[in-house]
Amino acid sequence: MSTPRSTPPRRRGRRPAGDDTRAALLDAARSVFAEHGYDRATVRAIAHRAGVDAAMVNHWFGGKQGLFAQAILHVPFDYRDLPALVTADGPDHVGENIVRTFVTLWDGAGGEVFVGLVRSVTTHEQALAVLKETLVNGIIGEVALIAAADRAELRAALCATQLVGLGMMRYVVGLEPVASAEVEQLVATIGPTLQRYLTGEPGPPG
Structure with a gap:
């Protein structure tokens, strides 16, 4: 009977300077920036x-700023496709589709x-710009223009308050039962509120 070959021991210590290092840094950066925000996170x-x-x-990455840009400022999905996606069922379903x-x-x-962005918006202008451009303008603003009959800017801003608040409670604060609630x-529970903001009467004209 042949003797089975022994499994080589796992290498301990620091990773080599390859692509796996880059991926490991991005994963670690997302966690550390999410925990501490941009200013308090250290290289x-x-x-x-x-x-x-x-x-x-x-x-x-050329330093902390470059790492933050790659790990946090690059939103992990193509938000440009989302307005068409959430309005595909017609104006009567946009609220639930946005939340989902x-x-x-x-x-x-x-x-x-999301947590890294939120924790960094008060100290990092680009984080604030990304949150506003992707969430408020790039997604909700476009949805409001498609679904709303009037006051699209107001409707988008009201929806943003709900979604950012939801994200804060679910991902940053971890407030139960929101944090573990099923989609x-x-x-x-939240979809009808966004529906009213987008297609109902959001409030008196300003």
Whole structure:
């Protein structure tokens, strides 16, 4: 009987400077930026979590700013397709479709990019710009233009308050039962509010 070959021991210590290092840094950065925001996150902490030398941050991303741009400022889905997607069923279903799409996409992305953005908006202008351009203007603003008969800007802003608040409670604060609620439960409870904002009477003319 032949002797089975022994499994080579797993390499311990820091990762080599390859593509796996870049991926490890991005994963670690999303976690650290989500926990601490841009200002309080350090290159050393990110590199330590990734199991690499801190010099690799400069090597792959040119520093903390470049790493933040790649890990957090690149939204992990193509938001340009979303307005057409959530309005495909007609104006009577946009509220529920927005909530379903918002939660499903951010749940699938782990929520860390959203948390990193929110924790950084007060200290990092680009984080604020990305949140406004992608969520408020790029998605909700376009949906309001398609679905609403008037006051699209007001309607989009009202919807944004609901969605950012939902994201804060689910991903940043972890407030129960919102944090662990099923997607369809959130659709059923929050969708009607967004529907009213978009196609109902949002308030007196301003």
